[in-house]
Amino acid sequence: DARVTQTPRDKVTEMGQEVTMRCQPILGHNTVFWYRQTMMQGLELLAYFRNRAPLDDSGMPKDRFSAEMPDATLATLKIQPSEPRDSAVYFCASAFWGTGGCTFGSGTRLTVV
């Protein structure tokens, strides 16, 4: 089965450090989403891309978060500097838009201490 690959699976970091999360979408998918999941807020859409172009990143704190797709096989989400309130599970998902729902990766569990 084709799958979305996220790395790292778990990340513990100190407040103020830079964190980079990576996602390899399914080959041929043209849409990539980044979501953050917390108990309080549920699943929040942070940003998404179509054909590597950012379509909407209004869900991200702009001063510290950035999302990019340097090529079709890699999406990155960066937090600099990280804060304890960023602790959450971050999911990447990909889709070929219009043909079905998106496929989720296993997530990156981020803990900022």
Place this chain on the structure above:
Amino acid sequence: AQSVTQPDIHITVSEGASLELRCNYSYGATPYLFWYVQSPGQGLQLLLKYFSGDTLVQGIKGFEAEFKRSQSSFNLRKPSVHWSDAAEYFCAVGGNRDDKIIFGKGTRLHILP
């Protein structure tokens, strides 16, 4: 703006009993609708989707959902639940016009033996 409401945070049913999880959405055009399931520590798995056509859609694991435009609802059903169905269920809405996929807060399903 699009939104999804799942009015039940927790649902408890006995094994073998029928199940209905509620979902109401807000979207200005014909929506794309989805149900996902998440087991603890896992990513989200697509159960079923509605894009157009028959308003009763069949999914994996014996689930089905019915799109009712007049009620802005997309409720998930299963005639007989199994202990392995215990998980969190998310309803989501997207659309060709807006292209985002927005999730509800989820319903956690508990199964009594």
